[in-house]
Amino acid sequence: DQQVKQNSPSLSVQEGRISILNCDYTNSMFDYFLWYKKYPAEGPTFLISISSIKDKNEDGRFTVFLNKSAKHLSLHIVPSQPGDSAVYFCAASGVGGTSYGKLTFGQGTILTVHP
Amino acid sequence: NAGVTQTPKFQVLKTGQSMTLQCAQDMNHNSMYWYRQDPGMGLRLIYYSASEGTTDKGEVPNGYNVSRLNKREFSLRLESAAPSQTSVYFCASSESDEAPLHFGNGTRLTVT
Numbered sequence A: 001d002q003q004v005k006q007n008s009p010s011l012s013v014q015e016g017r018i019s020i021l022n023c024d025y026t027n028s029m030f031d032y033f034l035w036y037k038k039y040p041a042e043g044p045t046f047l048i049s050i051s052s053i054k055d056k057n058e059d060g061r062f063t064v065f066l067n068k069s070a071k072h073l074s075l076h077i078v079p080s081q082p083g084d085s086a087v088y089f090c091a092a093s094g095v096g097g098t099s100y101g102k103l104t105f106g107q108g109t110i111l112t113v114h115p
Numbered sequence B: 001n002a003g004v005t006q007t008p009k010f011q012v013l014k015t016g017q018s019m020t021l022q023c024a025q026d027m028n029h030n031s032m033y034w035y036r037q038d039p040g041m042g043l044r045l046i047y048y049s050a051s052e053g054t055t056d057k058g059e060v061p062n063g064y065n066v067s068r069l070n071k072r073e074f075s076l077r078l079e080s081a082a083p084s085q086t087s088v089y090f091c092a093s094s095e096s097d098e099a100p101l102h103f104g105n106g107t108r109l110t111v112t
Helices: none
Strands: A010-014 A019-025 A032-038 A045-051 A056-059 A062-067 A072-077 A086-093 A109-114 B004-007 B010-013 B019-025 B031-037 B043-049 B065-068 B074-078 B087-094 B107-111
Touching: A010 A019, A019 A032, A019 A086, A019 A109, A032 A062, A045 A056, A045 A062, A045 A072, A072 A086, B004 B087, B010 B019, B019 B031, B019 B087, B019 B107, B031 B074, B043 B065, B043 B074, B074 B087
Parallel strands: A010 A109, B010 B107
Antiparallel strands: A019 A072, A032 A045, A032 A086, A056 A062, A062 A072, A086 A109, B004 B019, B019 B074, B031 B043, B031 B087, B065 B074, B087 B107
């Protein structure tokens, strides 16, 4: 029972264009959502987060959008750079007021940005 | 600043052997976590420790034990390894319940 799903295993974009990574969740009790980025042989690193009381959060080239009615969130990277090539994980937490560190992760999407 | 340090980086065990995965953080964080990553499944929480002296089960705790030795260190023990425990194990820490996690670089464990 996958509560957080990233249905696109991979995405390929050209440098300078927009990358859009998608994530769907099934548990309406999640109230905090995060994106992590992972390079090979390294641990995930935190990228950006959004609380369920918001529908958008921006940090430089990265913007996360949350659509609660559709139980969908997306990460936009504009403009995409070759250094953005990595695996991107969507994660959710906060069910029943539990620790926000108890994350439920999606399967990940491999982003490749071509020069 | 080392952040979260995991040892060893790689380990091969035979079925039934035991081992302890070590994790230490130097950021004075209160909360620490153990996750495992399997192909196609994302990361899953094994155990976590909200503060020194406390531990609690996550999503997949069976076959594991943990020790929060002090504020810096949180170890994960496999008493009798099984092939199903072949995975990449990540330790993480956070300043508080509401802060993002900082991950170590992982331990790749193979059980034959």
